[in-house]
Amino acid sequence: MDGMINGKKREKVEEHLASCHSCTEELKALREVRENLEQLGEVDVPANFLDMIHARIEQESPVRRLWRRLFTPTGRRIPLELAAAVSMIVVVILLLRVLPLTRPPRREQIPIELAEVPQKSEKEIDVDDSYAPVPETDLLIKKKTEREDKIEAVGKTPESWIGPESQGYQEFDDRSEQAVQSGPSVSPEPEVSLEPRAQPESVTLFETPIQLGDKEKAGLPTIKEGESPEDIAHALALEATGRPKLRILLALPPFDKNKAKSGDRVSVKQAPSSFRESERGSTDSLLDEGSRSLVSVYERIEELVGRSSGNVVSSHLDRGITAEIPAMSYEQFLEELSRIGRFEQPELHEPLDPTDIILLSITVSP
Amino acid sequence: MSKETERAEDERLIGNFLGGDSLAFDQLVLKYQKKVVNLCYRLMGEYDEAVDCAQETFVKVYRSLEHFRFQSNFSTWLFRITVNTCKNRLTSLKYRFHRRMIRLDGDGRLGRDVHLGRSAENPGSIEIANGSASPSAALEKKEIKELLQRAIDSLPKTQRTAIVLRDVESLSYEEIGRILGLSLGTVKSRIARAREQLKSILRGIL
Numbered sequence: 001m002d003g004m005i006n007g008k009k010r011e012k013v014e015e016h017l018a019s020c021h022s023c024t025e026e027l028k029a030l031r032e033v034r035e036n037l038e039q040l041g042e043v044d045v046p047a048n049f050l051d052m053i054h055a056r057i058e059q060e061s062p063v064r065r066l067w068r069r070l071f072t073p074t075g076r077r078i079p080l081e082l083a084a085a086v087s088m089i090v091v092v093i094l095l096l097r098v099l100p101l102t103r104p105p106r107r108e109q110i111p112i113e114l115a116e117v118p119q120k121s122e123k124e125i126d127v128d129d130s131y132a133p134v135p136e137t138d139l140l141i142k143k144k145t146e147r148e149d150k151i152e153a154v155g156k157t158p159e160s161w162i163g164p165e166s167q168g169y170q171e172f173d174d175r176s177e178q179a180v181q182s183g184p185s186v187s188p189e190p191e192v193s194l195e196p197r198a199q200p201e202s203v204t205l206f207e208t209p210i211q212l213g214d215k216e217k218a219g220l221p222t223i224k225e226g227e228s229p230e231d232i233a234h235a236l237a238l239e240a241t242g243r244p245k246l247r248i249l250l251a252l253p254p255f256d257k258n259k260a261k262s263g264d265r266v267s268v269k270q271a272p273s274s275f276r277e278s279e280r281g282s283t284d285s286l287l288d289e290g291s292r293s294l295v296s297v298y299e300r301i302e303e304l305v306g307r308s309s310g311n312v313v314s315s316h317l318d319r320g321i322t323a324e325i326p327a328m329s330y331e332q333f334l335e336e337l338s339r340i341g342r343f344e345q346p347e348l349h350e351p352l353d354p355t356d357i358i359l360l361s362i363t364v365s366p
Numbered sequence: 367m368s369k370e371t372e373r374a375e376d377e378r379l380i381g382n383f384l385g386g387d388s389l390a391f392d393q394l395v396l397k398y399q400k401k402v403v404n405l406c407y408r409l410m411g412e413y414d415e416a417v418d419c420a421q422e423t424f425v426k427v428y429r430s431l432e433h434f435r436f437q438s439n440f441s442t443w444l445f446r447i448t449v450n451t452c453k454n455r456l457t458s459l460k461y462r463f464h465r466r467m468i469r470l471d472g473d474g475r476l477g478r479d480v481h482l483g484r485s486a487e488n489p490g491s492i493e494i495a496n497g498s499a500s501p502s503a504a505l506e507k508k509e510i511k512e513l514l515q516r517a518i519d520s521l522p523k524t525q526r527t528a529i530v531l532r533d534v535e536s537l538s539y540e541e542i543g544r545i546l547g548l549s550l551g552t553v554k555s556r557i558a559r560a561r562e563q564l565k566s567i568l569r570g571i572l
Contacts, residue, residue: 004539004554033564036514037533045403046417050395053424 001030246346247361252297253341297364300340308333313359320363327356337362369439376440384432391431395424398441401535402448408530409452411519419455423448438544445537446545449527456523517567521560528553529560 005013017024046052294317301321302312308329313322325333330352334345341364352358379397382390402423407416426447434443518526531542543553 029565029569030561033561033568034533036510036568037518037529037564038536040408040511040514040534042400042404043407043413043416045399045420049399049403049417049421050392053395053421053428056421056425057428 001027001034245359245361246348248337248343248346248363250301250337250341250343250362250364252294252364294364297340301337301362301364304333304336304340307336310360320361323360323362325358325360327352327358328354330358333360372441373439377436380431380434380436380440391428394427394440398444399424401441402444405445405448405530405535406452408515408518408534409449409527410455411515415455419451420448422455423451426451439541442541442544445531445535446547449531449545453523453527514568517564520567521563525556525560525563528556529564532557533561 017027298315298317298321301323302315305312305321305323305325308325310323310325310329310333313324315321337343376394379390379394383394399420403416403420406419406423407413410416410419423444427444434440518530521529527546528542531537531545532539537545539550539553539557542548542557543550546553548556
């Protein structure tokens with residue numbers, strides 16, 4: 001029909017068609033279709049066909065021209081897959097550029113040795129357990145003795161500070177003295193830790209803003225005479241970081257006037273010096289209300305540091321909390337800290353860079 | 367004019383156009399406009415749409431002639447653009463909506479639907495097909511052509527393109543394969559199926 005078969009194949013087909021009536025009819029019908037299609041003829045082309053083409057070429061709309069220049073700059077259509085891939089890459093790059101601004105900046109890690117100095121030296125110096133481990137109750141007793149020294153320095157009787165619920169500590173006092181006096185591993189160093197801690201020059205709680213020394217105001221750690229070695233190491237750790245350092249003395253409102261008649265300051269010294277989870281569980285039962293309240297305050301501050309994308313460097317009931325706070329969340333941190341207690345906002349000597357990490361020393365004074 | 371001569375002339379005109387001779391493009395249009403308009407008409411079934419598609423085809427050729435690499439005949443390349451333009455138009459939402467609207471008054475059967483498009487033979491008129499059951503012998507030549515065109519329109523797009531290129535435009539199987547980007551076997555089977563379908567459609571009418 002189309003002249004597509006030749007030779008033997010053609011002969012075979014013709015032979016079959018000569019003998020097969022239905023195939024002959026089929027071929028005839030198909031030829032009629034073809035003839036009819038061929039007779040369709042041609043339609044005329046409009047007279048102004050060429051002019052219309054020129055008009056279309058010249059009258060390309062500005063939008064279409066812009067579209068063509070954008071998407072077919074080389075005269076070829078950009079494949080949809082390629083366009084999608086390029087779009088994805090652009091989106092990923094933009095996300096990578098934007099995300100670091102929303103995330104807290106990566107903080108510089110303080111050398112572990114420095115960061116752990118206060119906690120590591122705690123037991124060694126206070127109770128001299130570098131060779132013989134001392135039970136935690138003894139640690140508590142040690143603090144109790146320190147508290148009594150403090151009370152004497154303030155000029156008040158121990159009884160006026162100790163509430164009825166904390167009388168039980170008296171029994172441990174004797175044991176603690178025995179432990180201190182008869183312990184074979186007691187060294188002269190504990191004397192250092194038993195010294196009353198130097199207080200800020202002028203601190204008035206609850207009523208007036210807290211006044212700090214010049215060095216403290218400048219956010220520099222202060223090292224005073226008579227401070228224990230761990231305090232010095234702690235201060236040196238703050239010095240060593242070379243980042244903005246600020247100090248906050250947080251004054252707490254009375255936590256419970258009925259139960260706190262013995263005063264929180266006693267409780268502070270009775271509380272364990274470190275209240276990590278492992279120790280907290282074993283000492284909670286021995287803490288009075290004031291200590292428990294203070295511990296909860298410290299926990300709140302630690303939680304607040306975490307919420308502010310910060311990092312607790314050290315946490316110590318005596319020396320307070322040292323934390324790293326990203327400058328971006330610093331203002332928010334201070335605002336939320338003011339809900340816990342009152343404090344004088346540290347003065348910044350230089351404007352903060354958003355990428356700074358502030359080393360903040362928070363001392364809680366109930 | 368032999369195919370070789372034709373090819374050489376096309377290449378000369380394209381070279382002149384790319385060299386800045388805008389009249390060379392006009393010569394190409396004048397040479398191929400009838401073939402392109404007719405091919406469009408057979409594929410689209412409507413004269414106005416066919417002329418519009420043909421113009422669009424030549425505008426595309428004008429813009430992409432610089433990318434023509436002379437790896438095939440210009441006519442093959444031109445017909446390929448024509449077929450693709452018509453296919454795109456047939457599948458466009460706007461065109462399908464337009465087709466649906468003008469067929470609303472008909473019952474969809476051949477010979478009975480209303481054709482509001484201007485016919486190729488008389489572009490200025492609007493024709494309404496005679497719905498009476500006239501015997502095929504009485505049908506005028508014009509009406510037979512209309513019916514044949516409707517029969518072509520009723521074919522699936524793939525078959526329609528193949529049968530038009532073969533039986534209307536009288537192109538070889540190989541050239542159809544190159545235009546449609548299909549293998550020779552696929553072209554043959556599509557043409558065979560189209561003829562078979564047209565045969566059964568036209569049997570009851572002609």
